[in-house]
Amino acid sequence: MLYELKALREREGVVSLRFDAADEHAAAKQATIQGYTVLTVKPRSAWNAWASRGGRHRGFSLLLFSRELLVLLKSGLALAEALQTLAEKERETHARQIIDSVVSRLREGQPLSIAMQQFPAVFPALYVATIRASEKTGDLPEALDRFVIYQSQVDVVRKKVLSALIYPLLLMVVGGLVSLFLMLYVVPRFSQIYEDIGGNLPFFSRLLLSWGSLLQAHTGPVLAAAGGVIAAVAYVLLNAGTRQWLGEKLWRVPGIGERLRLYHLSRFYRTVGMLLRDGIPVVNALSMVAGILPLAMRQPLVAAARGISEGLPTSRAMDANGLTTPVALRMLVVGERASKMGEMMENIASFHDEEIARWVDWFIRLFEPLLMAFIGIVIGVIVVLMYLPIFELAASVH
Secondary structure, X not given: OEEEEEEEEOOOEEEEEEEEOOOHHHHHHHHHHOOOEEEEEEEOOHHHHHHHHHHHOOOOOHHHHHHXXXXXXXXXXXXXXXXXXXXXXXXXXXXXXXXHHHHHHHHOOOOHHHHHHOOOOOOOHHHHHHHHHHHHHOOHHHHHHHHHHHHHHHHHHHHHHHHHHHHHHHHHHHHHHHHHHHHHHHHHHHHHHHHHHOOOOOHHHHHHHHHHHHHHHOHHHHHXXXXXXXXXXXXXXHOHHHHHHHHHHHHOXXXXXXXXXXXXXXXXXXXXXXXXXXXXXXXXXXXHHHHHOOHHHHHHHHHHHHHHHOOOOHHHHHHHOOOOOHHHHHHHHHHHHHOOHHHHHHHHHHHHHXXXXXXXXHHHHHHHHHHHHHHHHHHHHHHHHHHHHHHHHHHHHO
Protein backbone atom coordinates (compact mmCIF):
# COMPACT_ATOMS: atom_id res chain seq x y z
CA MET A 1 0.00 0.00 0.00
CA LEU A 2 1.19 3.53 -0.75
CA TYR A 3 1.99 5.90 2.12
CA GLU A 4 2.74 9.62 2.00
CA LEU A 5 5.23 10.98 4.51
CA LYS A 6 6.33 14.39 5.67
CA ALA A 7 9.96 14.11 6.72
CA LEU A 8 12.89 16.31 7.69
CA ARG A 9 16.55 16.04 6.75
CA GLU A 10 19.45 18.46 7.12
CA ARG A 11 20.00 20.72 4.10
CA GLU A 12 16.67 19.65 2.55
CA GLY A 13 14.20 20.86 5.14
CA VAL A 14 10.71 19.36 5.18
CA VAL A 15 10.01 17.20 2.12
CA SER A 16 7.18 14.95 0.92
CA LEU A 17 8.00 11.29 0.36
CA ARG A 18 6.03 8.35 -0.94
CA PHE A 19 6.69 4.68 -0.21
CA ASP A 20 4.99 1.38 -0.99
CA ALA A 21 5.04 -0.58 2.28
CA ALA A 22 3.13 -3.18 4.29
CA ASP A 23 2.11 -0.67 6.98
CA GLU A 24 2.89 2.79 8.36
CA HIS A 25 5.75 1.48 10.48
CA ALA A 26 7.46 -0.11 7.46
CA ALA A 27 7.05 3.09 5.42
CA ALA A 28 8.56 5.17 8.23
CA LYS A 29 11.45 2.70 8.53
CA GLN A 30 12.27 3.08 4.83
CA ALA A 31 12.48 6.84 5.27
CA THR A 32 14.60 6.52 8.43
CA ILE A 33 17.09 4.29 6.63
CA GLN A 34 17.59 7.07 4.08
CA GLY A 35 18.42 9.52 6.87
CA TYR A 36 15.08 11.29 7.33
CA THR A 37 13.27 12.21 10.52
CA VAL A 38 9.64 11.25 9.93
CA LEU A 39 7.04 13.85 10.91
CA THR A 40 3.77 12.36 9.64
CA VAL A 41 2.66 9.21 7.83
CA LYS A 42 -0.70 8.68 6.14
CA PRO A 43 -2.03 6.07 3.70
CA ARG A 44 -2.69 7.06 0.12
CA SER A 45 -5.97 5.84 -1.34
CA ALA A 46 -6.04 3.57 -4.37
CA TRP A 47 -8.07 6.20 -6.26
CA ASN A 48 -5.44 8.89 -5.66
CA ALA A 49 -2.67 6.51 -6.66
CA TRP A 50 -4.50 5.74 -9.91
CA ALA A 51 -5.18 9.40 -10.58
CA SER A 52 -1.52 10.22 -10.03
CA ARG A 53 -0.42 7.61 -12.54
CA GLY A 54 -3.04 8.42 -15.12
CA GLY A 55 -3.58 12.13 -14.57
CA ARG A 56 -1.13 14.61 -13.13
CA HIS A 57 2.01 12.89 -14.36
CA ARG A 58 0.74 11.54 -17.61
CA GLY A 59 3.14 12.46 -20.42
CA PHE A 60 6.35 12.31 -18.38
CA SER A 61 8.36 9.22 -19.30
CA LEU A 62 11.15 8.66 -16.79
CA LEU A 63 12.89 6.20 -19.10
CA LEU A 64 12.84 8.61 -22.05
CA PHE A 65 13.98 11.47 -19.80
CA SER A 66 16.92 9.38 -18.55
CA ARG A 67 17.92 8.34 -22.06
CA GLU A 68 17.89 11.88 -23.40
CA LEU A 69 19.74 13.26 -20.37
CA LEU A 70 22.36 10.54 -20.75
CA VAL A 71 22.93 11.41 -24.42
CA LEU A 72 23.33 15.13 -23.64
CA LEU A 73 25.73 14.50 -20.75
CA LYS A 74 27.85 12.18 -22.90
CA SER A 75 27.92 14.92 -25.55
CA GLY A 76 29.70 17.19 -23.09
CA LEU A 77 26.88 19.43 -21.85
CA ALA A 78 26.86 20.47 -18.21
CA LEU A 79 24.06 19.05 -16.07
CA ALA A 80 22.04 22.27 -15.77
CA GLU A 81 22.51 23.01 -19.47
CA ALA A 82 21.38 19.49 -20.42
CA LEU A 83 18.27 19.74 -18.27
CA GLN A 84 17.44 23.17 -19.66
CA THR A 85 17.74 21.74 -23.17
CA LEU A 86 15.29 18.97 -22.30
CA ALA A 87 12.86 21.53 -20.86
CA GLU A 88 13.03 23.67 -23.99
CA LYS A 89 12.30 20.78 -26.34
CA GLU A 90 9.48 19.40 -24.16
CA ARG A 91 6.00 20.05 -25.58
CA GLU A 92 3.99 18.66 -22.68
CA THR A 93 3.38 21.56 -20.28
CA HIS A 94 3.48 19.61 -17.02
CA ALA A 95 6.67 17.76 -17.93
CA ARG A 96 8.35 21.05 -18.87
CA GLN A 97 7.33 22.60 -15.56
CA ILE A 98 8.87 19.68 -13.64
CA ILE A 99 12.18 19.94 -15.47
CA ASP A 100 12.22 23.74 -15.10
CA SER A 101 11.67 23.35 -11.36
CA VAL A 102 14.57 20.88 -11.11
CA VAL A 103 16.82 23.29 -13.03
CA SER A 104 15.84 26.16 -10.73
CA ARG A 105 16.77 24.14 -7.65
CA LEU A 106 20.09 23.17 -9.22
CA ARG A 107 20.92 26.82 -9.79
CA GLU A 108 20.07 27.51 -6.15
CA GLY A 109 22.83 25.07 -5.21
CA GLN A 110 20.79 21.98 -4.41
CA PRO A 111 22.09 18.56 -5.54
CA LEU A 112 20.17 16.86 -8.34
CA SER A 113 18.86 14.13 -6.02
CA ILE A 114 17.34 16.67 -3.64
CA ALA A 115 15.82 18.63 -6.52
CA MET A 116 14.23 15.50 -7.92
CA GLN A 117 12.99 14.38 -4.53
CA GLN A 118 10.47 17.21 -4.53
CA PHE A 119 8.53 15.23 -7.17
CA PRO A 120 8.19 11.71 -5.69
CA ALA A 121 5.45 10.67 -8.11
CA VAL A 122 7.75 11.42 -11.07
CA PHE A 123 11.12 10.40 -9.64
CA PRO A 124 10.60 7.31 -7.40
CA ALA A 125 12.73 6.63 -4.35
CA LEU A 126 14.88 4.05 -6.17
CA TYR A 127 15.70 6.53 -8.91
CA VAL A 128 16.56 9.27 -6.42
CA ALA A 129 18.77 6.85 -4.49
CA THR A 130 20.62 5.98 -7.69
CA ILE A 131 21.21 9.66 -8.45
CA ARG A 132 22.33 10.34 -4.86
CA ALA A 133 24.85 7.49 -4.99
CA SER A 134 26.25 8.78 -8.29
CA GLU A 135 26.73 12.25 -6.80
CA LYS A 136 29.14 10.76 -4.27
CA THR A 137 31.19 9.02 -6.96
CA GLY A 138 30.81 11.58 -9.75
CA ASP A 139 29.61 9.06 -12.35
CA LEU A 140 26.11 10.32 -13.14
CA PRO A 141 26.22 9.20 -16.82
CA GLU A 142 27.15 5.65 -15.75
CA ALA A 143 24.34 5.59 -13.18
CA LEU A 144 21.84 6.81 -15.78
CA ASP A 145 23.08 4.18 -18.20
CA ARG A 146 22.54 1.44 -15.63
CA PHE A 147 19.04 2.73 -14.88
CA VAL A 148 18.13 2.83 -18.58
CA ILE A 149 19.30 -0.76 -19.01
CA TYR A 150 17.51 -1.83 -15.83
CA GLN A 151 14.19 -0.19 -16.74
CA SER A 152 14.34 -1.44 -20.32
CA GLN A 153 14.84 -5.02 -19.14
CA VAL A 154 12.01 -4.73 -16.61
CA ASP A 155 9.72 -3.31 -19.31
CA VAL A 156 10.59 -6.16 -21.68
CA VAL A 157 9.43 -8.77 -19.16
CA ARG A 158 6.28 -6.82 -18.34
CA LYS A 159 5.40 -6.35 -22.03
CA LYS A 160 5.91 -10.06 -22.70
CA VAL A 161 3.45 -10.95 -19.96
CA LEU A 162 0.89 -8.31 -20.99
CA SER A 163 1.09 -9.13 -24.69
CA ALA A 164 0.58 -12.81 -23.88
CA LEU A 165 -2.63 -11.93 -22.00
CA ILE A 166 -4.15 -9.73 -24.72
CA TYR A 167 -5.39 -12.52 -27.00
CA PRO A 168 -7.06 -14.61 -24.25
CA LEU A 169 -8.76 -11.48 -22.91
CA LEU A 170 -9.93 -10.60 -26.42
CA LEU A 171 -11.34 -14.11 -26.82
CA MET A 172 -13.25 -13.83 -23.56
CA VAL A 173 -14.68 -10.42 -24.48
CA VAL A 174 -15.77 -11.52 -27.96
CA GLY A 175 -17.21 -14.79 -26.63
CA GLY A 176 -19.14 -12.93 -23.96
CA LEU A 177 -20.52 -10.42 -26.46
CA VAL A 178 -21.61 -13.16 -28.87
CA SER A 179 -23.33 -15.07 -26.05
CA LEU A 180 -25.04 -11.89 -24.88
CA PHE A 181 -26.22 -11.13 -28.44
CA LEU A 182 -27.67 -14.62 -28.80
CA MET A 183 -29.48 -14.42 -25.46
CA LEU A 184 -30.83 -10.87 -25.88
CA TYR A 185 -31.68 -10.84 -29.59
CA VAL A 186 -31.73 -14.26 -31.27
CA VAL A 187 -33.21 -16.51 -28.55
CA PRO A 188 -36.31 -14.32 -27.90
CA ARG A 189 -37.15 -14.38 -31.63
CA PHE A 190 -36.92 -18.15 -31.71
CA SER A 191 -39.14 -18.19 -28.65
CA GLN A 192 -41.82 -16.21 -30.51
CA ILE A 193 -41.65 -18.58 -33.49
CA TYR A 194 -42.06 -21.65 -31.31
CA GLU A 195 -44.98 -20.05 -29.46
CA ASP A 196 -46.75 -19.49 -32.79
CA ILE A 197 -46.05 -23.07 -33.92
CA GLY A 198 -47.08 -24.61 -30.61
CA GLY A 199 -46.20 -28.13 -29.51
CA ASN A 200 -44.07 -29.56 -26.78
CA LEU A 201 -40.49 -28.39 -26.58
CA PRO A 202 -37.59 -30.20 -24.89
CA PHE A 203 -37.08 -29.13 -21.28
CA PHE A 204 -33.71 -27.42 -21.78
CA SER A 205 -34.96 -25.64 -24.89
CA ARG A 206 -37.95 -24.29 -22.93
CA LEU A 207 -35.60 -23.20 -20.16
CA LEU A 208 -33.29 -21.41 -22.58
CA LEU A 209 -36.15 -19.70 -24.43
CA SER A 210 -37.77 -18.59 -21.16
CA TRP A 211 -34.47 -17.14 -20.01
CA GLY A 212 -33.99 -15.33 -23.33
CA SER A 213 -37.51 -13.88 -23.20
CA LEU A 214 -36.93 -12.73 -19.62
CA LEU A 215 -33.71 -10.96 -20.61
CA GLN A 216 -35.37 -9.24 -23.56
CA ALA A 217 -38.25 -8.05 -21.39
CA HIS A 218 -35.78 -6.46 -18.98
CA THR A 219 -33.01 -5.42 -21.37
CA GLY A 220 -32.45 -2.04 -19.70
CA PRO A 221 -32.05 -3.36 -16.14
CA VAL A 222 -29.89 -6.24 -17.42
CA LEU A 223 -27.49 -3.89 -19.21
CA ALA A 224 -27.45 -1.56 -16.20
CA ALA A 225 -26.66 -4.51 -13.93
CA ALA A 226 -23.87 -5.64 -16.25
CA GLY A 227 -22.40 -2.13 -16.20
CA GLY A 228 -22.69 -2.07 -12.41
CA VAL A 229 -20.87 -5.40 -12.12
CA ILE A 230 -18.07 -4.15 -14.38
CA ALA A 231 -17.74 -0.95 -12.32
CA ALA A 232 -17.76 -2.95 -9.07
CA VAL A 233 -15.04 -5.28 -10.37
CA ALA A 234 -12.94 -2.29 -11.43
CA TYR A 235 -13.36 -0.66 -8.02
CA VAL A 236 -12.52 -3.89 -6.20
CA LEU A 237 -9.38 -4.38 -8.28
CA LEU A 238 -8.26 -0.83 -7.42
CA ASN A 239 -8.64 -1.61 -3.73
CA ALA A 240 -5.29 -2.55 -2.15
CA GLY A 241 -6.88 -4.99 0.28
CA THR A 242 -8.68 -6.87 -2.50
CA ARG A 243 -5.56 -7.05 -4.65
CA GLN A 244 -3.68 -8.41 -1.67
CA TRP A 245 -6.39 -11.05 -1.09
CA LEU A 246 -6.38 -12.08 -4.76
CA GLY A 247 -2.60 -12.25 -4.73
CA GLU A 248 -2.63 -14.54 -1.69
CA LYS A 249 -5.13 -16.86 -3.42
CA LEU A 250 -3.07 -16.99 -6.62
CA TRP A 251 0.06 -17.82 -4.61
CA ARG A 252 -1.70 -20.97 -3.38
CA VAL A 253 -2.50 -22.21 -6.89
CA PRO A 254 -0.03 -24.99 -7.79
CA GLY A 255 2.29 -23.95 -10.57
CA ILE A 256 1.08 -20.35 -10.80
CA GLY A 257 2.14 -19.46 -7.25
CA GLU A 258 5.71 -20.62 -7.87
CA ARG A 259 5.91 -18.63 -11.12
CA LEU A 260 4.61 -15.50 -9.37
CA ARG A 261 7.30 -15.93 -6.73
CA LEU A 262 9.93 -16.34 -9.45
CA TYR A 263 8.70 -13.20 -11.24
CA HIS A 264 8.93 -11.11 -8.06
CA LEU A 265 12.34 -12.55 -7.20
CA SER A 266 13.59 -11.65 -10.66
CA ARG A 267 12.48 -8.01 -10.25
CA PHE A 268 13.95 -8.02 -6.75
CA TYR A 269 17.38 -9.26 -7.88
CA ARG A 270 17.54 -6.88 -10.81
CA THR A 271 16.67 -3.87 -8.66
CA VAL A 272 19.04 -4.76 -5.83
CA GLY A 273 21.79 -5.48 -8.37
CA MET A 274 21.40 -2.02 -9.88
CA LEU A 275 21.54 -0.36 -6.45
CA LEU A 276 24.62 -2.36 -5.40
CA ARG A 277 26.44 -1.38 -8.59
CA ASP A 278 25.61 2.22 -7.78
CA GLY A 279 27.47 1.84 -4.48
CA ILE A 280 24.53 1.55 -2.08
CA PRO A 281 25.20 -0.82 0.88
CA VAL A 282 23.38 -4.13 0.66
CA VAL A 283 21.28 -3.66 3.82
CA ASN A 284 20.07 -0.24 2.65
CA ALA A 285 19.40 -1.62 -0.83
CA LEU A 286 17.28 -4.45 0.57
CA SER A 287 15.24 -2.02 2.67
CA MET A 288 14.68 0.28 -0.29
CA VAL A 289 13.30 -2.43 -2.58
CA ALA A 290 10.81 -3.81 -0.05
CA GLY A 291 8.00 -1.93 -1.82
CA ILE A 292 8.34 -3.91 -5.06
CA LEU A 293 7.74 -7.23 -3.31
CA PRO A 294 4.31 -8.65 -2.35
CA LEU A 295 3.45 -8.65 1.34
CA ALA A 296 4.17 -12.37 1.65
CA MET A 297 7.84 -11.74 0.82
CA ARG A 298 8.44 -8.53 2.75
CA GLN A 299 8.79 -10.08 6.20
CA PRO A 300 11.40 -12.60 4.96
CA LEU A 301 13.24 -9.68 3.36
CA VAL A 302 13.32 -7.81 6.67
CA ALA A 303 14.66 -10.93 8.37
CA ALA A 304 17.32 -11.35 5.66
CA ALA A 305 18.44 -7.73 6.03
CA ARG A 306 18.65 -8.21 9.80
CA GLY A 307 20.78 -11.32 9.33
CA ILE A 308 23.16 -9.52 6.96
CA SER A 309 23.51 -6.59 9.38
CA GLU A 310 24.42 -9.13 12.06
CA GLY A 311 27.26 -10.52 9.95
CA LEU A 312 25.73 -13.34 7.92
CA PRO A 313 26.81 -13.67 4.26
CA THR A 314 24.19 -12.35 1.86
CA SER A 315 23.69 -15.76 0.24
CA ARG A 316 23.07 -17.52 3.57
CA ALA A 317 20.76 -14.82 4.92
CA MET A 318 18.63 -14.78 1.77
CA ASP A 319 18.53 -18.56 1.44
CA ALA A 320 17.51 -18.97 5.10
CA ASN A 321 14.50 -16.72 4.46
CA GLY A 322 13.31 -18.26 1.19
CA LEU A 323 14.55 -15.49 -1.10
CA THR A 324 16.63 -17.70 -3.40
CA THR A 325 16.29 -20.47 -5.92
CA PRO A 326 18.88 -23.25 -6.41
CA VAL A 327 20.38 -21.31 -9.32
CA ALA A 328 20.29 -17.98 -7.47
CA LEU A 329 21.97 -19.44 -4.38
CA ARG A 330 24.92 -20.82 -6.33
CA MET A 331 25.34 -17.59 -8.28
CA LEU A 332 25.19 -15.51 -5.08
CA VAL A 333 27.97 -17.61 -3.54
CA VAL A 334 30.10 -17.04 -6.65
CA GLY A 335 29.31 -13.31 -6.52
CA GLU A 336 30.46 -13.12 -2.90
CA ARG A 337 33.74 -14.84 -3.74
CA ALA A 338 34.40 -12.50 -6.67
CA SER A 339 33.08 -9.39 -4.86
CA LYS A 340 30.68 -8.76 -7.75
CA MET A 341 27.32 -9.10 -6.07
CA GLY A 342 25.66 -6.37 -8.15
CA GLU A 343 26.58 -7.94 -11.48
CA MET A 344 25.72 -11.42 -10.23
CA MET A 345 22.25 -10.37 -9.07
CA GLU A 346 21.55 -8.87 -12.47
CA ASN A 347 22.71 -12.14 -14.08
CA ILE A 348 20.33 -14.05 -11.78
CA ALA A 349 17.47 -11.80 -12.89
CA SER A 350 18.29 -12.35 -16.57
CA PHE A 351 18.38 -16.13 -16.08
CA HIS A 352 14.99 -16.18 -14.38
CA ASP A 353 13.49 -13.72 -16.87
CA GLU A 354 14.20 -16.23 -19.63
CA GLU A 355 12.63 -18.98 -17.55
CA ILE A 356 9.50 -16.87 -16.95
CA ALA A 357 9.23 -16.03 -20.65
CA ARG A 358 9.39 -19.73 -21.59
CA TRP A 359 6.72 -20.61 -19.03
CA VAL A 360 4.39 -17.80 -20.16
CA ASP A 361 4.77 -18.94 -23.77
CA TRP A 362 3.97 -22.55 -22.78
CA PHE A 363 0.99 -21.51 -20.65
CA ILE A 364 -0.55 -19.35 -23.36
CA ARG A 365 -0.10 -22.10 -25.97
CA LEU A 366 -2.02 -24.43 -23.67
CA PHE A 367 -4.60 -21.95 -22.36
CA GLU A 368 -5.69 -20.40 -25.66
CA PRO A 369 -7.03 -23.66 -27.24
CA LEU A 370 -8.77 -24.57 -23.99
CA LEU A 371 -10.38 -21.14 -23.81
CA MET A 372 -11.47 -21.28 -27.45
CA ALA A 373 -12.93 -24.75 -26.87
CA PHE A 374 -14.86 -23.54 -23.80
CA ILE A 375 -16.29 -20.50 -25.63
CA GLY A 376 -17.19 -22.69 -28.61
CA ILE A 377 -18.98 -25.16 -26.35
CA VAL A 378 -21.00 -22.40 -24.65
CA ILE A 379 -22.09 -20.84 -27.95
CA GLY A 380 -22.66 -24.27 -29.49
CA VAL A 381 -24.93 -25.35 -26.63
CA ILE A 382 -27.03 -22.18 -27.01
CA VAL A 383 -27.38 -22.73 -30.77
CA VAL A 384 -28.19 -26.45 -30.45
CA LEU A 385 -30.86 -25.79 -27.80
CA MET A 386 -32.42 -23.17 -30.10
CA TYR A 387 -32.55 -25.52 -33.10
CA LEU A 388 -33.35 -28.75 -31.23
CA PRO A 389 -37.16 -28.32 -31.59
CA ILE A 390 -36.72 -27.86 -35.36
CA PHE A 391 -34.71 -31.07 -35.55
CA GLU A 392 -37.41 -32.93 -33.64
CA LEU A 393 -40.14 -31.44 -35.80
CA ALA A 394 -38.33 -32.55 -38.95
CA ALA A 395 -37.89 -36.03 -37.55
CA SER A 396 -41.61 -36.31 -36.75
CA VAL A 397 -42.55 -35.24 -40.31
CA HIS A 398 -40.50 -38.08 -41.75
